[in-house]
Amino acid sequence: MSASFNMPEMESEEFVLWQALLEKQTGLWLPESRKAFLITALSRHMIEKGFTNYNELYLKLNTDSVSILDWASLTDSLTVNETCFYRETHSLNLVSSYCRNMALEKFQAAPDSPQHLQIWSVGCSTGEEVYTLAIEMDKLNLGLKDSCEKEIYFGVSGIDISYPALAVAREGIYAARQLDFVPTTTKNMYFNRLADEYFQIKDSIRQRCCFIQSNILELDAKLKQNYDVIYCQNVLIYFKQDRKQAVIEQLVERLKPGGLLVLGHGEVTSINSDVLTRVDNKHCLAYLRKDK
Ligand SMILES: C[S@@+](CC[C@H](N)C(=O)[O-])C[C@H]1O[C@@H](n2cnc3c(N)ncnc32)[C@H](O)[C@@H]1O
Structure with missing residues (x-):
């Protein structure tokens, strides 16, 4: 043909x-x-x-x-793979402040034990969202080291249905124009400049991130772990209301008690859940899992 x-x-x-x-x-x-x-x-x-x-x-x-x-x-x-670094700043700020409070709470409860935080980016596309979250967690750690000489062990997992998008994500190489929303100091700290105006995310951040191919309608054994933060932006907007509800129920099952679910604005019109409580923040659509 x-x-x-x-x-x-x-x-x-x-x-x-x-x-x-x-x-x-x-x-x-x-x-x-x-x-x-x-x-x-x-x-x-x-x-x-x-x-x-x-x-x-x-x-x-x-x-x-x-x-x-x-x-x-x-x-x-x-599928629509559109994404960028630092896409949803209000949601990112909410995650940073939630993680900071969680870290401090954990250090206080068990000062001598290592503490962990796991974040999950659902529909991570070509990786910018995962790396942005990991960079923000690293910055949080720098602050924690300064203020209380401790740090939190964190990991960020991204899942997506698209194999080509995940191949880009795993490499972590982006053209200069894709870093337009990355503050210059952050770019200098977390990216290596390659030839021809390309940049690669530094290994110290890449090592904290993993990418998994999966369909969110069929979340399976690949994702046994539970997460402190689930970040799902600009994915469910393409789904019907009853599907959105079913996917959110699956996400909530993988959210730790007390965990934070952050959705994009317009992602859902309503959520029917006994275990979620809406976070009081007019800029973001986010929920806490109540059963702490
Ligand atoms: C518009 S992008 C959003 C990327 C990123 N979350 C952001 O806000 O910048 C939507 C992503 O969701 C993924 N996606 C769509 N349906 C999916 C499904 N059923 N399972 C897993 N990923 C899916 C697409 O492949 C695409 O990469």
């Missing part, structure tokens, strides 16, 4: 089938207005795999024998 392959029209009934299939597999809900976007993504996939009509591909993807890689390459063309 040549690259000039003309995509056939997609009937409304056909679009509805695709919409439901994608929602079931990935949580992504494509409104009718994104039909052209779906057709473009499917065309790339059909050309690559040699399919000539939507139905053929639909039937293939709707069987149990379909390979994970088939889904992965299609979802990669449909």
